[in-house]
Amino acid sequence: MKIELKTMNQSEYESFMARSIPEYAKEKQKAEGLSDQAALELAQKTFSELLPYGLQTEDHHLYCFTLKDQSVGELWLAKRGDGCFIYELYLDESLRGQGLGKQLMALIDSEAKSLGFKVIRLHVFGHNKIATKLYQSCGYEITNLNMAKKL
Template identity: 40%
Template sequence: MSVKLALMNEEAFNQYYNNAIQEYANEHVKAGNWSEEEALDKAKKQFEQLLPDGLETNDHVLFSIMYGIETVGTLWLNIRTKQHEKHGFIYDIKLDDDQRGKGYGKATMIALEEYAKSENINQISLHVFAHNERAVALYEKMGYEATSYNMSKKLS
């Protein structure tokens, strides 16, 4: 199975942007980082800082993940040069709910690596919430290694 990464168009971006803010807020609440009351506002502010010019924001590339002519998800990649090497950071990768468990995640990671090689990107990094066990398992299977841990303990 193979997928294609297609540059996201404005219509897809607008739909993605609004949904992603809500999902990002929810993930921070689930992880215990933010309260429900503050989450949406904090998420909006972070997205506005990261993508001030939407699709035209420098060093950010947003893709629709395509299987044939069907969009099955989205991928947001930031590309920076560090010490004369290009590094990619995955800000978001999301498959549509009805497309999960079909092998598109692995296929997307393979397509991303091919894109990275074509753009002379030397390293790809990402953040994954610890409670997202399915994603953690995929990334480990694809050869990603943990470079740090955030840990917390709830006190009563």
């Protein structure tokens, strides 16, 4: 399977926001023990602050991963200094576990280089062991580590 990267259009952006905000809220809830309402409010606030002008927000690049002209995931890169930060990397659940992760990461590397970035940074929730393993296998190194202990 050959996945390609294309710039996100307005309709795709709206679908991205409708999926991504609740998913981010769910991840924050899992990682930080927030209530449903608090997690959703935080997610909505975060997205509105980071993307105040949607697709036209300066220094933010939003893409769709496509397979046979069908959207199968999204990528959100933002300029940070001489590099970029991956705010979102999503692949449809039906395609996970099929060895496509490294292909996606290679597409991201290529796009980041074409935009002139020298480094790619990302965040991964501690409970997402599969993603952590993928990123490390693609050359990413842990640069910070937050820890918590429930009492």
